[in-house]
Amino acid sequence: MLRAAGDTRQALARRLGIGTTDAAAIDLLVSSPAPLGPVELGNRLGITSASATTLVDRLVRAGHLARAPHPSDRRRLVLQVTDHALDEVYAALRPLLDGVERAAAQLSPEQAAATAGFLRAVAEVMREYADSAPTGGEDGASPARTRGRNRVR
Known part of the structure; x- marks a missing residue:
């Protein structure tokens, strides 16, 4: 299951035309209970601050992320996954989700x-x-x- 989960993340990244770290970043941002800024995202991904900045810039340019003001700290920014990115992710995951539903129905x-x-x-x-x-x-x-x-x- 763990290998299959890793393979699934790689397959999702290929379907979206992005790198696996980019896919992991989107996954972390979607699943995080609290908003994350670039530094927190980089820490969770285990990448340097400079790499996190490059990753965020790339995902913003691609329309997958948007920077927004932090809800309680005006000096900080948080990252938000765009509706465009969510639509792409759900469309790319649809065959997987349908297969899981078929397996569960049995x-x-x-x-x-x-x-x-x-x-x-x-x-x-x-x-x-x-x-x-x-x-x-x-x-x-x-x-x-x-x-x-x-x-x-």
Whole structure:
């Protein structure tokens, strides 16, 4: 399932004609409970501030993102996924969503309830795993990537 999820993100990016980091950025912005600015987005993606700025500029030029004033801090900006981008994402995901609906329709009510419970439990384990990961250093790099930088090969 984890490999399939990664493959699905890559396939979505190809269908949208964008990079996988761009697709990950859109996904993070759509699913975030609070508005994110460029710095927070870069931190969550594990990329540098300069890379985040380049990514945001590219997605704004493509019409996928818009910059907007922060709701409570006039000095900051937040990023919003545009309706255009949402329409493109949902259109690109339609075959996947239809396939999932067909698979779910084949389950009995008991199987559907058991499957839904299992998937909720797995999603919670995955969230706990993600939330417990060490945070990056000053440059935003993960400890694993930082460890490998100075290693002689």
